[in-house]
Amino acid sequence: MSFLYLEARKGILRRYTLIALALFLCLNTVKIIADYHAGEIRPVAANTSGMQAGYDTIYERIKGPITEETVRFLTSEYQRLDALTADGTYSREPQEETYSGYIFGDYYLLHSYFYPHMEYSVKYSSDMEEILAQAKENMTFYQESGNTAGAAENAYILHHYAGRTIPAFYLYDGWEALLSYDFSDLLILLLLILAVAPAFTREKENGMTLILSSCKRGRWPLLISKCGAGVIFAWIPTILFALLNLLVFGLLCGFDGWGSPLYAIESYQYTPFSGSILLFYGLICGLKAIGFSVTALLLILLSAYFQKSLYPCLMGLGLGVALNYCTGWALSPVWWKQALSCISPFTLTSGSKLLESLSGVSIGGVYLLRLFVVLIVQAVIACLLVIAIRRKLCCK
Amino acid sequence: MPSHKRLTFCEEYMMKLELESITKFYGKYPALQNVSATLTEGVYGLLGPNGAGKTTLINILIGILPASGGVIHLDGENTVQMGGRYFDQIGYMPQYPQFYANFTVQEFLDYMCQVKGVANAKESIDAALVFVNLEENRSKRIGALSGGMRQRLGIAQAILNDPKLLVLDEPTAGLDPGERIRFRNLISRLAKGRIILLATHIVSDVEYIAKEILLLRKGTLVMQGTPRELEQSIQGKVWEVSANEADMALMVDTYCVSNIKQQDGSYLLRIVDDGKPLRGAKPVSPNLDEVFLHTFFQPSEGQI
Numbered sequence: 001m002s003f004l005y006l007e008a009r010k011g012i013l014r015r016y017t018l019i020a021l022a023l024f025l026c027l028n029t030v031k032i033i034a035d036y037h038a039g040e041i042r043p044v045a046a047n048t049s050g051m052q053a054g055y056d057t058i059y060e061r062i063k064g065p066i067t068e069e070t071v072r073f074l075t076s077e078y079q080r081l082d083a084l085t086a087d088g089t090y091s092r093e094p095q096e097e098t099y100s101g102y103i104f105g106d107y108y109l110l111h112s113y114f115y116p117h118m119e120y121s122v123k124y125s126s127d128m129e130e131i132l133a134q135a136k137e138n139m140t141f142y143q144e145s146g147n148t149a150g151a152a153e154n155a156y157i158l159h160h161y162a163g164r165t166i167p168a169f170y171l172y173d174g175w176e177a178l179l180s181y182d183f184s185d186l187l188i189l190l191l192l193i194l195a196v197a198p199a200f201t202r203e204k205e206n207g208m209t210l211i212l213s214s215c216k217r218g219r220w221p222l223l224i225s226k227c228g229a230g231v232i233f234a235w236i237p238t239i240l241f242a243l244l245n246l247l248v249f250g251l252l253c254g255f256d257g258w259g260s261p262l263y264a265i266e267s268y269q270y271t272p273f274s275g276s277i278l279l280f281y282g283l284i285c286g287l288k289a290i291g292f293s294v295t296a297l298l299l300i301l302l303s304a305y306f307q308k309s310l311y312p313c314l315m316g317l318g319l320g321v322a323l324n325y326c327t328g329w330a331l332s333p334v335w336w337k338q339a340l341s342c343i344s345p346f347t348l349t350s351g352s353k354l355l356e357s358l359s360g361v362s363i364g365g366v367y368l369l370r371l372f373v374v375l376i377v378q379a380v381i382a383c384l385l386v387i388a389i390r391r392k393l394c395c396k
Numbered sequence: 397m398p399s400h401k402r403l404t405f406c407e408e409y410m411m412k413l414e415l416e417s418i419t420k421f422y423g424k425y426p427a428l429q430n431v432s433a434t435l436t437e438g439v440y441g442l443l444g445p446n447g448a449g450k451t452t453l454i455n456i457l458i459g460i461l462p463a464s465g466g467v468i469h470l471d472g473e474n475t476v477q478m479g480g481r482y483f484d485q486i487g488y489m490p491q492y493p494q495f496y497a498n499f500t501v502q503e504f505l506d507y508m509c510q511v512k513g514v515a516n517a518k519e520s521i522d523a524a525l526v527f528v529n530l531e532e533n534r535s536k537r538i539g540a541l542s543g544g545m546r547q548r549l550g551i552a553q554a555i556l557n558d559p560k561l562l563v564l565d566e567p568t569a570g571l572d573p574g575e576r577i578r579f580r581n582l583i584s585r586l587a588k589g590r591i592i593l594l595a596t597h598i599v600s601d602v603e604y605i606a607k608e609i610l611l612l613r614k615g616t617l618v619m620q621g622t623p624r625e626l627e628q629s630i631q632g633k634v635w636e637v638s639a640n641e642a643d644m645a646l647m648v649d650t651y652c653v654s655n656i657k658q659q660d661g662s663y664l665l666r667i668v669d670d671g672k673p674l675r676g677a678k679p680v681s682p683n684l685d686e687v688f689l690h691t692f693f694q695p696s697e698g699q700i
Contacts, residue, residue, distance in 0.1 A: 003510040006503065010496050206494040211553070214458035215511040216483040222511060 003221065008229040011202055012195040020194055021237060024187040025244055031183050032248045041177040042253055054100025054109050062114065063256060065168045066121060078115045081107040118169055120266050125165040127269075132162060149362035156367040157358065160272055164263060172265040174253025175277050179265075179284065179352045181249070184241040188292055191237050193316045196230045197299040198309035200393070205309065213393075223390055230296035235289045242285040262355075270357040272369060284351045287371075291348030294378050295320070297385040298345070304392040320346075330370070331359055338370075342377040410436045411560055412471055413591050419465035420452050420615075427452040428615045430466070439587045441602025442595040444612035445692050450595045453612065454563055457593065458488045470560065484513070487554035491566035493546065497539030501530060501549060504538055508553040517556075524552040528582065544575035551582060562592045568601050580605050603684045611691050618691055626687045634686050635667045635677035647673075652693055654686045 035041050058077075062070045081103065084090050090103045099106045135157040142150035203209045212218040258278040262268045265277065273280055298319065302312035323344040329337035330347050331354075341347050347354070351371065360369040413435040420428040428449045444450050455461035457468065459475065459482055468475040475482045495504055505524065509517035525531040528548040533541065541549065547567060554562055564583070568576045583592060584605045594602055602609055602623075609626055611619040619626060634654070639647060644663040647653060651673055655666040666680065667673050668690045682690075 003507075006507040006510060009503065010499065010507065014498055202496075206496060207490050207492055208495065210455070210458070210460060210490050211488055211493070211508075212511055213460040214483065214486050214488040215508075216480050216513045216557075217511050218483075 003217075003225045004228050004232070007222075007225040008232065011199055011226075012229055012233045014195075017191070017195045020191060021240070024191060024237075025240065028184050028187055028241060028244060029248055032181070032245065033252070035177075036252045041249070042173040050101040051105055051109065054098070054105060055113065057099045058109060058114055059171060062118070063168075063170055066118075066166070070169065071118065071122060074110070074114055074118050077106075078110045081110060113171060117171060117266070120269075121166040121169050121264065124263065124269065128161060128164045132158060135161075148365045152362040152365050152367040153358075153360070156272075156360070160274065164261070164274070166261065166264045168257070168260055168264075170257030170260060170264070172257055172260075172277070174249050175257060175281075176265050176267060177253075178245060178249040179277075179281065181245055182350060184245055185288065185346075185349050188234075188237045188241060188288075189295065189320050192230075192234060192292060192296055192299060193313050193320070195233055196296045197303055197312040197316045199226050199230060199300045200303040201306050201309040201312060204307050219393070220390070223386070223393060227297060227300060227386055227389070230300050231293040234292035234296040238285060238289040238292055242281075242288070246281065268356055271355050272358050272360075273355050280352075280355070284355075287348045287351030287375075290375070290378065291345040291351070294345035294348075294382050294385070297382055297389070301385050301389050301392070304389050330354060330374075342374050343381065345378055345381070347374050348378060411589075411591060412436050412469075413561060414469040415457075415466070416469070417466035418453070418456060418463050418468065420449075420456060420461070421464045426615050428456070428463075431612075431615075431617045432466075433610060433617060433620055435591045435593065435608075437587070437589060437591060438607035439583060439592045439594060439602070439605050441606035441609040442593055442612060443597065443599065443602065443609055443688060445597060447614075448612040448692075449615040450612055451565070452615075454488075454565055454593070454595055457561070458486050458563055459483060484557060485560040487557065487559035487562040489547075489550040489554045489562075489564045489567055491569055493550045495538045495546065495549065495553075497537065499538050500535050501525070501538065501541070502534040504549070505534075505553060505556065508556055512557045514557050520556045520558070521552075524555050527555065527585075528552045543570055544572070544578070547571060547575070547579060548582065551579075551586070555586065560590050562586065562590055564592065564594045566596055566598075567594065568596070568598060576601070599684045599688050609684075611687075613692055619687075623684055627682045627684060630668070630682045630687055630690045632679055633668060633670055633690060634680050634682040635669060635673055636680045637665045637667055637674055637677045639663050639665060652689055654683075654689050 032041070062074055064070075084103055085107045092102070092104070094101045095103060100109060135154040139151050139154035139158065142148075142154060198205075200209075203212060212222055215222075257264065259276050262271050262273050262275060262277055262280045273283070275283075299312060299316045302315050302319075303309075306312050306315075324346045326337075326340040326344040327346040327350055328341075330341040330350070332338055332341070354369075354371045354374065358369075360367055361373060362368070415431055415433045415435075418428055418431040419426070431449075431453060442450055442453070452461065456463050462476075470478065470482065470485060478485075496507075499507065502521070505521045506517060508514075509520060514520050521534075522531070525534055528551050530545060530548055530552060533545065538546065538549065550567070551564075554564070567583070568579050571579060580601065583594065586592060587605075587607075594606065596602060606623060608620060608622055610617055611626070619629065621629070637647065638659075640662055644656065644665060647665055647667065648656070651665075652668040653665050654668050657664040666686070667677065668682075668686050672679075
């Protein structure tokens, strides 16, 4: 049996951890379903069954590649219903020839869901052209005035935002909710605290510290295997929760639109990421895993400083709250708030916010996304944490 | 004073652990002062009261604590310069080991083979389990083992790498008399081909099995010798006195009394004292408990 497996088996793959993981997966599923029925994921889901049926009928009619026919249909239906409801004299009785059973219900569906999204999708390409033209103008201006940072940012826009278009129409409520869903992050943090925080305190409680220290591989190799097991454990629940979330959101809201570009979701219209929604989901799950890996190392360091498992657990929880608070400053214009958010590993666990719109820094004329800055800082922190753990344990 | 025996020609070619002026300071506090000793194949008892420096000496011996001064040589090689190779030669069992309750015996020994870098793990584990008579329990969870079985598992993990130096810290603590005897026999069988250092403050643990005993007091090695030599060192300092109940109480308060035995309505006391304590006192042969008392407790330190 490998060293790494036995290390994981010793501290992480324990009955209580696995039970907690199973319970948290169930709790997470219940939370998503409850949110869905409360209308927090897809507002229409909280309405009457008539509204839901109307929504489905219209959506089936217009979803897919955007064609002249679908745009004409939606525009004409919207104008017709707008005219009918404009003077308030429309019938409030149930009617056969409607999608939802009521005239105003139909108008509400088109006005709230379909028309604005279709308008956004159709106009996106031309809107982006305007932005590119403005960026070109700005770049020339900044180059002339010697503002390399401004020039670099606009050059980045010109390079990364050109040729953008939304070829298909889908409603992305489910995807948008999935990308910003973070309840599972809290559960992963709790699991990490439960499984990883006692990494070294458990050795002390079991009287194993001296035995291990007197063994040939009881220093660096042991430390690497502990850190390795902690990092692997950070990845496993992250992947499990990511797959579960994808499945549950998909079953509730549908998987339509997974191949659409991320900017097809209106709140991501200025995102620097040009790949598909599913690819972006994979990316942010990877970022979460990296963030939780650094968190695991932080918990292992705490564990090295305490004698009882309770203390690194409580301290880890406290630090989790504090660092999570700092994450909220990721897009702050204040430099020290930005610095604190870069230090927090939870900035990576909420990586979708960093890519919602263009946010970065210019270093020596090269424009670097803030996400990469955070990644570099976290890589440095991870190395420092491993060195600090080694210093604490091996250099008495 | 530490006694340094002159090595014979044969002993010079035997396995040898030499401690030369080992000193350890914690800040300004001296935990060990110029401890020098030479250990060869066999069982050595390390006796001393709490705070004598036993744990510090053990930690230095097993390589987890650097000495402030002095050197240790194993077979003539400086252990610090041996680096990782020194750990190949060490087996260590701490006091009250709990190990990992969720591991089976087999898993735990597998893990220890990994940590110790034992190449032929399967053979080593099988041999260790047979030796400590735990082969029937290899699938049992450690949490379900009795205290004695757990101590034997401690020995098994310590000998996995076939160490030259085996350090056992209070190995019989918490065991019942039967288990203690079994454990002592186990240690005796292990002594062939290796140096075993057994730290304890239970004199009977080392009385019958130790080749030599090292007495450590306040960080200083005050005596080293065979049990017989140590007993000889206080020859004429142990007395037997018969007393009635009132005198007995007075003597307990005044002298270092090693034993009180009730006999025909009176009491027979064994007193450790440099001089004859009472007119009727008769000198008797000392035992190791009395060496311990004589070395570590003075009458002024209070009643024993």
